[in-house]
Amino acid sequence: DQQVKQNSPSLSVQEGRISILNCDYTNSMFDYFLWYKKYPAEGPTFLISISSIKDKNEDGRFTVFLNKSAKHLSLHIVPSQPGDSAVYFCAAPKGGAGNMLTFGGGTRLMVKP
């Protein structure tokens, strides 16, 4: 049972434009979400998070939106830069005593100069 899904395996965007990466979840108990970026041969790097008490969180060029009724979140990158080219994962912690993360399958973003 894949509780976190990223339905777009890849996305190509022109430099300077907006990148929108989407993530859906099925477990209504999830109340905190994180986005990670991963370059080849490196571990995931934390980008931004959002709690379910908010519907938006912004950090520089990165904004995450949460729609709890739709069980959907999205990551917006504006403006997109070639260095943003990487695989992006959304994740949600199980909660409770342990916070092991459940990850989506990832979206490969390619920003063209």
Next chain:
Amino acid sequence: DTGVSQDPRHKITKRGQNVTFRCDPISEHNRLYWYRQTLGQGPEFLTYFQNEAQLEKSRLLSDRFSAERPKGSFSTLEIQRTEQGDSAMYLCASSLDLFGRDTQYFGPGTRLTVL
């Protein structure tokens, strides 16, 4: 703060051999997690430690896998009698427990290839 480190970065072994990986977490972090990532997939949880106690293990962690975190500092993950299906990136992450809002910071991973 030097971040999470893992050693080795790459390991090639023959089927049936034992391998051991090491993870050094961020020094003040009390939680340590192991994940496995295969090509085209997101990382999958294997096990986690709160200080030196191993509190949860995934069903993915067969009896050929064992993890330790002596003294609540570094951790080791051992795979006995490796199989080709064990080939993957093994990721370690650490965090500081913040009442359910801890952010996990990942190391660079150890890529295992079983021939």
